[in-house]
Amino acid sequence: MRKGVLRRRLLGGLLALALAVPASGLAASIDNLRLWAAPDHARLVFDLSSPAQAEVFRLDDPRRLVIDLQDTRLATDIERLDLQGSAIRRVRTGIRAGDDLRVVLELSRAIEPRHFTLAPNEQYGHRLVVDLEYPGESAVEDPIDPIEAMIREQEIAADRAQAEAVAEGRDPASVAAVLEPARPHPKRDIIIAVDAGHGGEDPGAIGPSGVREKDVVLSMAQRLARRIDATEGFKAVMIRDGDYYVGLRQRTRIAREQKADFFVSIHADAFRSPRPHGSSVYALSQSGATSETAQWLAASENRSDLIGGVDGNLSLDDKDEVLRGVLLDLTMTATLNDSLTIGGQVLDRLGRVNDLHKSRVEQAGFVVLKSPDIPSLLVETGFISNPDEERRLRDAGYQQRMVEAIFGGIEAHFRRNPPPASLLAWRRDQGRDTAGNEYRIQPGDTLSEIAARHDVPLVQLRQANELEGDVIRVGQVLRIPRS
Numbered sequence: 166m167r168k169g170v171l172r173r174r175l176l177g178g179l180l181a182l183a184l185a186v187p188a189s190g191l192a193a194s195i196d197n198l199r200l201w202a203a204p205d206h207a208r209l210v211f212d213l214s215s216p217a218q219a220e221v222f223r224l225d226d227p228r229r230l231v232i233d234l235q236d237t238r239l240a241t242d243i244e245r246l247d248l249q250g251s252a253i254r255r256v257r258t259g260i261r262a263g264d265d266l267r268v269v270l271e272l273s274r275a276i277e278p279r280h281f282t283l284a285p286n287e288q289y290g291h292r293l294v295v296d297l298e299y300p301g302e303s304a305v306e307d308p309i310d311p312i313e314a315m316i317r318e319q320e321i322a323a324d325r326a327q328a329e330a331v332a333e334g335r336d337p338a339s340v341a342a343v344l345e346p347a348r349p350h351p352k353r354d355i356i357i358a359v360d361a362g363h364g365g366e367d368p369g370a371i372g373p374s375g376v377r378e379k380d381v382v383l384s385m386a387q388r389l390a391r392r393i394d395a396t397e398g399f400k401a402v403m404i405r406d407g408d409y410y411v412g413l414r415q416r417t418r419i420a421r422e423q424k425a426d427f428f429v430s431i432h433a434d435a436f437r438s439p440r441p442h443g444s445s446v447y448a449l450s451q452s453g454a455t456s457e458t459a460q461w462l463a464a465s466e467n468r469s470d471l472i473g474g475v476d477g478n479l480s481l482d483d484k485d486e487v488l489r490g491v492l493l494d495l496t497m498t499a500t501l502n503d504s505l506t507i508g509g510q511v512l513d514r515l516g517r518v519n520d521l522h523k524s525r526v527e528q529a530g531f532v533v534l535k536s537p538d539i540p541s542l543l544v545e546t547g548f549i550s551n552p553d554e555e556r557r558l559r560d561a562g563y564q565q566r567m568v569e570a571i572f573g574g575i576e577a578h579f580r581r582n583p584p585p586a587s588l589l590a591w592r593r594d595q596g597r598d599t600a601g602n603e604y605r606i607q608p609g610d611t612l613s614e615i616a617a618r619h620d621v622p623l624v625q626l627r628q629a630n631e632l633e634g635d636v637i638r639v640g641q642v643l644r645i646p647r648s
């Protein structure tokens with residue numbers, strides 16, 4: 166609060182206010198600045214010694230965002246803030262009106278600002294949060310091809326039409342014929358949404374030696390995405406690909422926007438005592454699914470997105486609420502069945518990498534699992550609160566084995582049940598499923614690592630590809646011999 170204002174208010178007889186705000190120690194200090202850069206926004210957090218009044222506004226030519234903090238002083242080195250990946254080019258500060266601090270962000274692009282204050286919690290004290298949203302920017306770095314998205318939408322529409330037929334007691338086969346994918350075969354990729362839990366100001370669980378869940382799960386998610394992209398017929402979409410937070414609802418929204426066939430969320434468990442250990446796999450619980458169905462019905466914008474149909478012909482607007490509920494239930498149940506099947510496949514393989522905390526696929530009402538139309542799993546890769554597993558979670562070899570187990574389960578399911586328009590379905594129909602025996606080389610790969618990953622002796626891998634030495638190039642496709 167500005168002193169001039171305070172004086173006026175005191176003169177106005179607002180003594181109570183003056184008593185509530187002691188005259189000494191009035192000034193807040195900025196003790197730290199933190200920045201999280203996401204593809205569609207940046208979040209700048211001011212850690213404050215006490216709450217401060219802020220005014221935030223934009224200026225043009227050149228583009229700037231001004232943050233005026235009343236009675237605030239700077240107690241941190243602003244130069245230390247890493248601006249990389251954000252729209253902020255430079256940060257300047259100056260003192261205004263004696264005690265006020267002006268922070269100016271020089272910007273490289275148009276932004277939509279938003280700000281709010283947060284009261285202290287377990288981890289942080291008073292905070293001022295300034296979000297810079299980038300209009301027209303996707304939340305994911307590498308959105309899927311619009312044509313693939315269209316094909317996938319047609320498939321979703323076909324599924325829905327079949328469910329509708331079942332609900333109305335008609336023969337679903339009659340619907341399928343009409344909605345068969347257009348020729349030539351689209352051979353689309355199967356889209357796997359990879360979600361690294363937590364991020365940004367939410368570190369997740371923290372291990373006894375300080376390892377943060379958000380870091381190890383991001384590292385595993387990135388490995389998983391690389392593994393998926395290296396497999397022909399599959400494509401990964403990262404829900405977050407950096408150290409920033411994405412809201413839980415936003416995570417499933419991104420997956421739906423990206424037309425994901427499957428959603429997997431990577432986490433690490435924690436408990437108060439260091440003893441519990443092992444990996445576990447979660448799907449949504451049926452009761453969670455049921456209540457969520459109700460929630461979906463309530464939210465009209467979600468509803469229109471979900472069952473409004475793609476081409477208008479499939480709109481359910483004219484159906485009554487009961488039928489709508491039945492259709493959602495059918496979708497949810499089918500999705501949950503797929504989740505449990507894939508979960509079983511993943512769990513089997515995880516059991517060969519680590520002890521299992523729970524020997525069955527567990528079911529719970531996690532928000533990120535509540536997409537009615539995308540089979541979803543949450544994998545707890547280990548207990549970060551267990552010193553032994555904390556160490557393993559950081560280990561590159563362990564991370565890669567985890568990733569192989571997770572993808573192995575997903576891949577096995579989709580090879581057996583490929584979506585109709587997918588490359589895998591086309592391959593199966595052609596009777597030449599060779600994709601499993603090929604590997605496209607990614608940046609950073611080495612031949613020995615590829616051999617180890619596919620469980621083939623290096624010599625055999627060299628022979629199968631007529632390689633003399635160990636020189637390989639990115640994009641080269643290797644034949645993986647059966648060992």
Ligand SMILES: [Zn+2]
Pocket residue numbers: 362363369370378432433434
């Ligand atoms: Zn977690």
